[in-house]
Amino acid sequence: MKNICCFFLLILLFVQAVYAEVVTSVEITALSGLTRDENQEFVIYEVGKTALNFDSVGNPDVRAQLELDTIVTEAIMPDVKRAFVKVRFPGFRITAGKTRESWGEGFLFNAGDVIFGSMDPIADLSEAILRDETAWLVDLYVPLGQFSHIEAIVLPYAPGSQSAEILNSVHDMRAGGRIVTKLWGIKIEGGYLFKADQALHHPYVSFQGNLFFDLQLSAALQLPAEDATPEDIEDGFTVSFGLMHIFSTDEAGTWTVRMEGALRPFGSWEEVEAADEDTKYGLLLYPEIDYAPDDFLSFQLRSIISPIDASAVISFGCTYNIYQGLNILATVAVQLGDEDDVFGWDREGDVALLLGLEYIF
Amino acid sequence: MKRIFFYMMIWAVLTPSILFAQITPEQIIKNAEYNQVHDTSKSTGKMIITNRFGTQQKTFEAVAQGEDNMLLTFTNIEERGQKILRLKDEIYLYFPDAEGLLRLQGGALKESVMGSSFSYEDLTGEKGLLDLYTVSFIETTPVQIEISGTSYSCYHLKLKGKRSVAYPEQELWIDSSNFVVRRAVYKSLSGRALKELVVERVERISGKYVPVQFNMIDKLQKNSQTRFIIENLRINVALRPDEFSLERLSF
Numbered sequence: 001m002k003n004i005c006c007f008f009l010l011i012l013l014f015v016q017a018v019y020a021e022v023v024t025s026v027e028i029t030a031l032s033g034l035t036r037d038e039n040q041e042f043v044i045y046e047v048g049k050t051a052l053n054f055d056s057v058g059n060p061d062v063r064a065q066l067e068l069d070t071i072v073t074e075a076i077m078p079d080v081k082r083a084f085v086k087v088r089f090p091g092f093r094i095t096a097g098k099t100r101e102s103w104g105e106g107f108l109f110n111a112g113d114v115i116f117g118s119m120d121p122i123a124d125l126s127e128a129i130l131r132d133e134t135a136w137l138v139d140l141y142v143p144l145g146q147f148s149h150i151e152a153i154v155l156p157y158a159p160g161s162q163s164a165e166i167l168n169s170v171h172d173m174r175a176g177g178r179i180v181t182k183l184w185g186i187k188i189e190g191g192y193l194f195k196a197d198q199a200l201h202h203p204y205v206s207f208q209g210n211l212f213f214d215l216q217l218s219a220a221l222q223l224p225a226e227d228a229t230p231e232d233i234e235d236g237f238t239v240s241f242g243l244m245h246i247f248s249t250d251e252a253g254t255w256t257v258r259m260e261g262a263l264r265p266f267g268s269w270e271e272v273e274a275a276d277e278d279t280k281y282g283l284l285l286y287p288e289i290d291y292a293p294d295d296f297l298s299f300q301l302r303s304i305i306s307p308i309d310a311s312a313v314i315s316f317g318c319t320y321n322i323y324q325g326l327n328i329l330a331t332v333a334v335q336l337g338d339e340d341d342v343f344g345w346d347r348e349g350d351v352a353l354l355l356g357l358e359y360i361f
Numbered sequence: 362m363k364r365i366f367f368y369m370m371i372w373a374v375l376t377p378s379i380l381f382a383q384i385t386p387e388q389i390i391k392n393a394e395y396n397q398v399h400d401t402s403k404s405t406g407k408m409i410i411t412n413r414f415g416t417q418q419k420t421f422e423a424v425a426q427g428e429d430n431m432l433l434t435f436t437n438i439e440e441r442g443q444k445i446l447r448l449k450d451e452i453y454l455y456f457p458d459a460e461g462l463l464r465l466q467g468g469a470l471k472e473s474v475m476g477s478s479f480s481y482e483d484l485t486g487e488k489g490l491l492d493l494y495t496v497s498f499i500e501t502t503p504v505q506i507e508i509s510g511t512s513y514s515c516y517h518l519k520l521k522g523k524r525s526v527a528y529p530e531q532e533l534w535i536d537s538s539n540f541v542v543r544r545a546v547y548k549s550l551s552g553r554a555l556k557e558l559v560v561e562r563v564e565r566i567s568g569k570y571v572p573v574q575f576n577m578i579d580k581l582q583k584n585s586q587t588r589f590i591i592e593n594l595r596i597n598v599a600l601r602p603d604e605f606s607l608e609r610l611s612f
Contacts, residue, residue, distance in 0.1 A: 025438045055441065063612060088612060102461040129459045143608040180607075187464060210451075210466035246465070294582055296412060324417040325439050360439050 021058035027051040031329070031356035038348040048072040051081070061088040065099075082134055095139040100132060101153060103178055103191055104206045104240075105216035107131075108286045108304075109262035111240040112206040112218035114176065114193040116159050119238050119262045121284055121342060125302040125315035126331040126354055135159035147182035151191075158197050172197040185209060199225040200236075213243040234266035235280075253293035260286040271309045275340045281308045284342075296321040304343070311337025311344055327358040386496040389516050392540035393533075394490065396570050399596045401426050405436075406591040413584045428489055430605040446610045455610045462611060494520035494531065503537045506544060508559055513543050528555065539563070539570040554580045561588075567596040 029049040037043050049071055056064040067082035084097030095101075104112015108130050111119060116133045140152045155174040178191025186209040193202045204220035222236030242260035267282040285305040292298040298319050305312040317331040331354040337344035344350065407420045419440060425431040429449040435441060442457035454463040490496070500517040507513075515534035522529040528547035536543050545558040562574035571594060579585040603609055 023438075023441065025441065086612065093608070093612065100460040102459060129456070132459055141608065143603060143606060146603070146606045149608060208464060214465060294412070294585070295410065296414070321417075322414050 021056060023053075023055045023057055025053045025055075025360060027053070027358065027360045029329075029356055029358040031354055033352060033354045035349050035352040040346060040350075046073070062086070092140060092142045095137070095141070098134050098136045100134045101137065101139055101151075104189065104204060104218045104220075105187075105208045106218060106240050106242055106260055107244075107258060107288075109240040109242070109260045109284065110206075110218055111220040111238040111262075112189065112191070112204040114191065114202040114204050114220060115153070115155070115174075119240065119264075121262075121304045121306070121313075123313055123333075123335070123343070123349060125304070125313065125333065126317055126329075128319075133159055144181070147187070148180060150177065150179045152177040153193075158195070170196070176202070194225075201225060213245045216240075216242045237265055239263040239265065253291060255292075256288075256290040258286075258288040258290075262286075269308060271341075273340070275309065275342075281306055281342065283307055306337070306342040309337065309341040311335070311341035313343045325360040329356040329358055330354070384516075386498055386516075386518050387491055389518065389535050389540065390490050390496055393535050393542050396539070396541055397572070398428055399425065399569075401598055401600050402594060402596050403598050403600075404591050404594040406589065406593075409588040409590070411584065411586050411588070412582075424600060424604055426600060426605065432605055432609060444610055446605060446607075448605065453607065453610055460611070462607065490520065493524070493526050494522055496520050499532065504534070506534050508543060509561060514538065515543050536570075541570045541572060556580055564594075566594055569596065571596075 027050065031047050031049070033045045033047065035043060035045070050069065052068045054066045056062065063086040065082050065084060067080070069079045069081040071077040071079075080098060082097075082099050084095060084099040086095045086099075087093060101115055102113070103115055104110040104118075106113070106118060108122075109118060110131075113119075113131070115135065115137075116131065118131050122130065135155055136157055138154045141149055142151070143149045153176055156168050158172070158174065174193055174195045174197065176191060176193030178189060180187070180189045182188065186207055189206040189208075191204055194200070195202060201223045202220060204218060206216065206218040208214070208216040217239070218241075219237075219239045221233065222238070224232050240260065240262050242258065244256065244258040246254065246256045248254040262284040264280050264282050267280040269282040272279050272281075283306075285307065286303070287305070288300065288302045290298060290300050300315075300317045300319075302317070303312055303314045313333060313335045315331060315333040317329070320328040322328055331352075333352045333354075335343040335345060335347070335350045339346065402423075402425045404423045404425075405421070406423070407418055410417045410419070418437065419435060420437045422434045422436060423431060429447070431445075431447040433445040433447070435443045442455075444455040446453040446455070450466060452465045454465065455461075456463070497519050498517065499519045503514045504517050505512050506515050513534075514537045516537055518533045518535065520531040520533065529550040530548040530552060532546040532548070533542055534544040535541070541560060541563050542558070543560050546554050547556045547558070548554055557578045557580055558575055559578070560572040560575045562572070563570050564573045565571075571591075573591040573594060575589050577587045577589065579587075601609075
């Protein structure tokens, strides 16, 4: 209850403070779902998601945003998704607050995402953006030309940390940097994050270019700060790759084809008996086909495939932007596989149907 | 008398060719591009997209430099903060929710911008038409066309793509008095009309005749069109040196 009061107090304070140069928007998504519980009984549910956004306008060198999210079921779960200020000074810019920084390359799988981690599979493929976690951070960005920059970042808390402690030991923070440039038409990125809370070094490189397809490749190492063994190096080596192509025909609409992969060269390449969450298979694939017959209707076929244990989640969705700001959403998803596979039938959420309305105003 | 008649005949035959030899199709295109391409510009505007369910409106701010560089920022609620950076051979898209950049090259330039009837190339590219197309007269004398009840005398030109381009064939009607493109039909390789552009309003800005309201009609979809309205165009404005950088895009 205290959290909810603080949450709405924060809204009121912010509204008072920014009454002038602010753009406000509200996004409401009402979803009706049908799925199976852990007893394989069909259950229905209703969930509402709201996002209240305050965006600053007017100053071309300062950008600020407050986004207050809630998930409403029988209970209300409030969250400050974003609360940041971004300021441009001559020669550099600073971002401070709770927001997102996207490092590396990849829509779902991205070994270069050393901040949030984007190598593990997810079960819900219905969202338009599959990775949008935010964290408290301070980021210094120094441009070095049209396509190049260096960046330094400090994260006082680990992303996703549920700790209620405001004061965090300096031994539990994370810090790092990256450099991004373009050479011979290829975007090249290299960076590093030290995770003091886990005592891990996390360097990475990413490449992005075009050869008929838009292609990307990232590789990262996660090494213990002390007493690293060859096994640690092998376990911490990850690679992601992907290709994407958009094409259209005169009369048949627009197609987007995407394929991404998460590779752990020293992971398990044979199916593990009684595998658990710690089991890391050598390969996961994410194929996606989007088809938009016209400018307002689109269909998405997405899947995450674990070829080693022959399991998969398959999701088919449809979005219809029928009026300004209004989307009609429909998704059906099914998991295929055995009980101890990455995905599986006969488990909670193995089949799901989701219908909803999303309105932005 | 016979000699006078002979000279009159020569005069009658040669006069049209002398008159129209004064301007070539290439020169007409160059004059039209002078009106359309600016050293630098800043503008705000809106796209009104109409389909069978009604209309949707998207507003934007745009900064452009010459033929190749443009930064478009959407300001309507639904896409607020999404940006498109168009450079010579590539597009960068910025999505504020993901704080992510997406770099597209090649065929992606031909895709629709935010559900409109305009492609990225319609908005910014293919202005160096003579590099990409061979141009010829369809009619050697100006023709009269009527738009919204007003009649215009226009050169009627045909453009054929020299290599892979957004529209392999184009038909243009360019106003003979001020070299504004009044109407255009964009065609596929087979010659089928894909889109039709009709310029509805022209303003004189900084000595140029600039189309500020035009309608792109999708010929393949019934009741589908996008009206593009430029509300505040300033030409030859000072731009920051980093205007078309990834830093500006991701801010």
